[in-house]
Amino acid sequence: FPISIPPPACLLQPFEVPHRHMFGPGPSDVPPRVLAAGARPIIGHMHKEMFEIMDHIKKGIQYAFQTQNNMTIAVSGSGHTAMECAIFNTVEPGESVLMAVNGIWGERASEIAERIGAKVNTITAAPGSFLTNEVIEEALAKHKPVIFFLTHGESSSGVIHPIDGIGDLCLKHNCLFLVDAVASLGGAPLYMDKQGIDIMYTGSQKALNSPPGTAPISFSERACKKMFNRKTKPVSYFLDMTWLANYWGCDGKPARMYHHTGPVSGFFSLRESLAILSEMGLEDSWRRHKEVAEHLHKGLEDLGLKLFVDDKNARLPTVTTIVVPGGYDWKEIVAYAMKHHQIEISGGLGPSAGKVLRVGLMGCNSSKANADMVLAALGDALKSCHKSKV
């Protein structure tokens, strides 16, 4: 037959991508060195050189997570994929789980667990606040969950949740401690082993400054014992850790088998991001994020803006939430920053939607100069956006 659908005219033109300052909650800017790593020639996902690069990634994740866990890999996909990987592999239908909900990520984790038929119990704190260890322990004793999920950096509310002591509580109540560190890893202190975290994951596109599409995850011995002794197969073939452990050379078997085609270029970039973090040092990165966040917070208050998180110690250093100033339309402020300053900032998400503006300064974006750019854009927006419109 002659073809009846012609080539699309749009594809016969070159495409353009504008240069933007990615100062929202992610993805963040990718530095040239990481972009260049991703632009290297493709090799096979099963070539020995690729396996060596994956081994280096594993070591980089162990450093970034501060863990000696052998079961440490990067999932092919975004932070959401890692969230599903964690829950799908460690929870079986009918099992009780406990989710801390103080923003959108606890809600998402609850829905994912519900979809596989788990008995989902939640403990909630208002967005902008966090849960005490007493409340957590009471719920662990009551619901006897197999996992307790907590978001360390709640990017929707801008809260960094305290972690100390929770790992011990989970151990005492025979439950695995699962931590979402997508928005905090690399930007705030986290010590997977010392803090008794059993499963932790992050995304490549936040403080690691890699393109979206790869998600580091690590499992403790206790987590491995549970997930490799299940009665039922995990619902997802793609995310089955029996396969992924083999693909990443973590199962002690002599040969790696084909499972899926990993994102080769994404792994090159992730390798380079982890190299940059290793060269800089975690402590320096944590310190810089804290200093820059404090600088930004002071500047925002000087502009007359109010931070959404009252408790200074609970403010996430990577993503700052600002109360939408009275009488303004948040969408207008966000659009103004984009149009006149080429800066991406964002509105709220889930429970904070319509209530906050969000500024993310993560990884290489975390500098006082960038904070000043955001402050100048917001100062301009406050003068130029019309209060009367709301």
Ligand code: GLV
């Ligand atoms: C995504 O991670 C967001 O916080 O918007």
